[in-house]
Amino acid sequence: EIVLTQSPGTLSLSPGEGATLSCRASQNIIVNYLAWYQQKPGQAPRLLIYNAFSRATGIPDRFSGSGSGTDFTLTISRLEPEDFAVYYCQQYGSSPPITFGQGTRLEIK
Amino acid sequence: EVQLVESGGGLVKPGGSLRLACVASGFTFSDYSMNWVRQAPGKGLEWVSAISSRSSYIYYADSVKGRFTISRDNARNSLHLQMNSLRAEDAAFYYCARGGPYCGGGMCLLDHWGQGTLVTVSS
Numbered sequence: 001e002i003v004l005t006q007s008p009g010t011l012s013l014s015p016g017e018g019a020t021l022s023c024r025a026s027q028n029i030i031v032n033y034l035a036w037y038q039q040k041p042g043q044a045p046r047l048l049i050y051n052a053f054s055r056a057t058g059i060p061d062r063f064s065g066s067g068s069g070t071d072f073t074l075t076i077s078r079l080e081p082e083d084f085a086v087y088y089c090q091q092y093g094s095s096p097p098i099t100f101g102q103g104t105r106l107e108i109k
Numbered sequence: 110e111v112q113l114v115e116s117g118g119g120l121v122k123p124g125g126s127l128r129l130a131c132v133a134s135g136f137t138f139s140d141y142s143m144n145w146v147r148q149a150p151g152k153g154l155e156w157v158s159a160i161s162s163r164s165s166y167i168y169y170a171d172s173v174k175g176r177f178t179i180s181r182d183n184a185r186n187s188l189h190l191q192m193n194s195l196r197a198e199d200a201a202f203y204y205c206a207r208g209g210p211y212c213g214g215g216m217c218l219l220d221h222w223g224q225g226t227l228v229t230v231s232s
Contacts, residue, residue, distance in 0.1 A: 030213050030214075031211075031213060033211060033212075033213045033218070035218055035219070037154075037219075043224075044204055044222040044223060044224050044225055045154065045204075045219075045222055046222070047209075047218075047219065047220050047221075047222075050209065050211060050218050050220070051211060051218075056220070088153065088154055090154075090219070092211065092212065092213055092216045092217055092218050092219075093213035093214070093216075094213055094214045094216065095214035095215060095216070096159070096168040096169075096170075096214070096215060096216055097156050097168070097170050097171075097216070098144070098146075098156035098159070098216045098219075099156070100153060100154040100155070100156070101153075102153050103153050103154075
């Protein structure tokens, strides 16, 4: 099973600043099959990034993904008020199970 | 527009059973694998089970293997999760999620999610 470790656990920033969220895998993720999701309170997760760097439909270009192998990053440039949420990484590159990171909470400073 | 609507959650006693449903619309249901993912209140996401488009392949998390059964009815655009021998640690929001076009080892990107149904296990 691939274990995903996200850091930091909580990130406190102000609107307009940039955010960098990390996701580290315990093994190489095949074909960079890694996704990022955003979850707001009381809502289902929403797909932001897939295949490590491809933006999902309707996602603003201030969200970008990068990385390969075992180290992946979600970058949010110029934070908007609606971006403050919990972010999860997920891998889908290997046999079961699908695994998620424990999440990074992005909060307003 | 892709829509996934879950139902069937509720309060059940430890050892009891519950059957969740997810009705899909806005896409050709029989072309996609489907998944259940759960989230205990205030906790992270845990994948529970997956089923391929024609039910040929079925997978479970170790935590539910032997107690939960996933199934689908492509004629009715519906996905189900039969949960038996429920435990306190099974209490969570249960989301159905569509398997997207990118898959490795039978596991797929989860590109659309329902709003979830809450399962509470308590005596």
